[in-house]
Amino acid sequence: MNRLSNATLADLPADVICPAYDRAAVACGVVHLGIGAFHRAHQAVVFDDALNAGDLRWGIIAASLRSPAVRDQMAPQDGLYTMLVRDGAAEQARLIGAVRQVIVAPEEPQALLAALASPDTHIVTLTVTEKGYKLDPSTGALIESDPQLAADLISLDRPQTAPGYLVAALALRRAAALPPFTAISCDNLPHNGRRLRAAVIALANRHDPALADWIAAEGAFPETMVDRIVPATTPDDIVALAQRIGVEDQAMVKTEPFIQWVIEDRFCGPRPDFGAGVQVTAAVAPWEEAKLRLLNGAHSGIAYLGGLAGIDHVHEVLALPEARHFVESLWDEAETTLSPPAELDVAAYRRELMARFDNPTLKHRTRQIAMDGSQKLPQRLLATIAARLEAGQGIDALALAVAAWVRWQAGVDDLGQGHQVDDPLAAAMASVLEGAGDAESRVAAILAFDPVIPADLAGNAQFATALTHWLAILETQGARGALAAFSGVTA
Numbered sequence: 001m002n003r004l005s006n007a008t009l010a011d012l013p014a015d016v017i018c019p020a021y022d023r024a025a026v027a028c029g030v031v032h033l034g035i036g037a038f039h040r041a042h043q044a045v046v047f048d049d050a051l052n053a054g055d056l057r058w059g060i061i062a063a064s065l066r067s068p069a070v071r072d073q074m075a076p077q078d079g080l081y082t083m084l085v086r087d088g089a090a091e092q093a094r095l096i097g098a099v100r101q102v103i104v105a106p107e108e109p110q111a112l113l114a115a116l117a118s119p120d121t122h123i124v125t126l127t128v129t130e131k132g133y134k135l136d137p138s139t140g141a142l143i144e145s146d147p148q149l150a151a152d153l154i155s156l157d158r159p160q161t162a163p164g165y166l167v168a169a170l171a172l173r174r175a176a177a178l179p180p181f182t183a184i185s186c187d188n189l190p191h192n193g194r195r196l197r198a199a200v201i202a203l204a205n206r207h208d209p210a211l212a213d214w215i216a217a218e219g220a221f222p223e224t225m226v227d228r229i230v231p232a233t234t235p236d237d238i239v240a241l242a243q244r245i246g247v248e249d250q251a252m253v254k255t256e257p258f259i260q261w262v263i264e265d266r267f268c269g270p271r272p273d274f275g276a277g278v279q280v281t282a283a284v285a286p287w288e289e290a291k292l293r294l295l296n297g298a299h300s301g302i303a304y305l306g307g308l309a310g311i312d313h314v315h316e317v318l319a320l321p322e323a324r325h326f327v328e329s330l331w332d333e334a335e336t337t338l339s340p341p342a343e344l345d346v347a348a349y350r351r352e353l354m355a356r357f358d359n360p361t362l363k364h365r366t367r368q369i370a371m372d373g374s375q376k377l378p379q380r381l382l383a384t385i386a387a388r389l390e391a392g393q394g395i396d397a398l399a400l401a402v403a404a405w406v407r408w409q410a411g412v413d414d415l416g417q418g419h420q421v422d423d424p425l426a427a428a429m430a431s432v433l434e435g436a437g438d439a440e441s442r443v444a445a446i447l448a449f450d451p452v453i454p455a456d457l458a459g460n461a462q463f464a465t466a467l468t469h470w471l472a473i474l475e476t477q478g479a480r481g482a483l484a485a486f487s488g489v490t491a
């Protein structure tokens with residue numbers, strides 16, 4: 001079967017939405033670091049909207065900081081890919097043309113630096129995952145012992161990290177008397193702009209304090225909240241799409257109709273006239289906190305409990321009434337810690353979230369969400385727990401979610417199936433848990449693990465008791481038993 005490309009565009013069925021602009025006339029005003037499926041279904045779509053609206057400055061040069069996989073999928077397709085929006089029986093296919101080039105950074109570091117330093121480039125977006133910022137999850141300080149960051153601290157000739165590329169490119173721009181770009185973190189980190197700025201300035205300062213001062217004065221690192229559920233594409237998805245559109249698309253992404261991008265109004269250069277789905281606002285933190293604590297907090301709880309129960313997909317976990325009860329209870333707890341924006345109706349948001357999680361055609365894998373828990377828990381669950389405890393409130397559902405994460409570290413589910421703990425701190429966590437003979441000592445070991453557990457929670461007896469209670473139940477009765485116990489139903 002032919003591959004999707006410029007040459008096969010004319011063969012597509014009429015219901016596939018195609019770019020309405022001349023791709024050859026597009027300038028690349030955006031460089032993106034970390035071209036995974038999330039970027040292709042979120043920011044790239046927003047820039048594609050700007051191109052469709054006739055502003056041809058917003059093509060994207062995207063980079064992968066590690067693997068050539070996405071470049072190898074997209075290059076034979078002239079950078080084209082299909083975004084499949086699925087909601088129950090409804091499905092819409094749209095070709096996104098915004099990505100003009102994909103660079104594999106380790107193969108061509110100079111090409112990426114040249115793109116970042118180009119006068120055409122106004123915005124740099126990043127989806128490098130929580131761990132890509134090289135910041136300690138509990139304190140936000142640079143992890144100087146990280147081998148890639150350590151290399152960037154010595155030399156930026158061939159940067160290894162995202163902050164390293166930004167610093168090296170900003171130095172080139174300053175030397176060429178160009179303004180900096182606006183750098184937008186699109187990862188689910190609290191205060192992602194502030195964190196990215198801190199990482200970049202700290203690294204710049206180690207190389208050239210005058211550069212650090214220039215970045216601090218002239219650069220812009222807006223805070224953002226990004227939201228769209230984008231499950232990893234499976235080989236079956238690619239086969240099904242090929243049957244539908246008559247050409248093979250190795251770079252397709254599948255997603256839900258919902259899209260939201262809240263961006264702080266802090267740009268140091270041009271930006272597109274953002275359309276639907278994007279809000280530019282003075283205060284992002286309340287949006288970000290609500291999304292992290294409600295959507296992502298529930299997601300992590302569903303992922304570990306569902307994963308332990310041997311359930312593959314989010315919507316299948318939520319088919320269990322006791323799992324729905326658990327999610328609602330977790331939201332009841334999280335909701336009291338929020339200061340939601342005036343425009344956000346939390347009750348309606350919760351209903352909408354449940355409906356998004358229930359979408360049966362997305363097939364969002366619990367294991368995908370379970371990845372990198374050490375990087376995710378602080379902002380999704382632990383900060384919420386700290387706020388509840390400080391207010392003298394209960395933490396039952398939140399503690400069950402964290403206990404399921406602790407249980408997940410054992411690498412075996414309730415059915416005896418092994419799983420890999422896919423997490424940069426997996427080995428360190430395994431070693432602190434090794435030799436802990438019972439739930440109480442495992443909880444004590446995890447609570448003393450300071451890369452993840454913030455100091456105010458480490459010594460909290462109420463948290464330790466709640467975690468031990470749920471971990472003991474998970475270990476003896478499994479996740480289904482724990483959910484039943486949580487609901488007060490007999491397993």
Ligand code: CS2
Nearest residue numbers: 226227228229296299368369
């Ligand atoms: C998920 C997120 O994988 C995960 O950890 O919780 O990717 C989630 O789907 C997005 O944040 C939704 O916007």
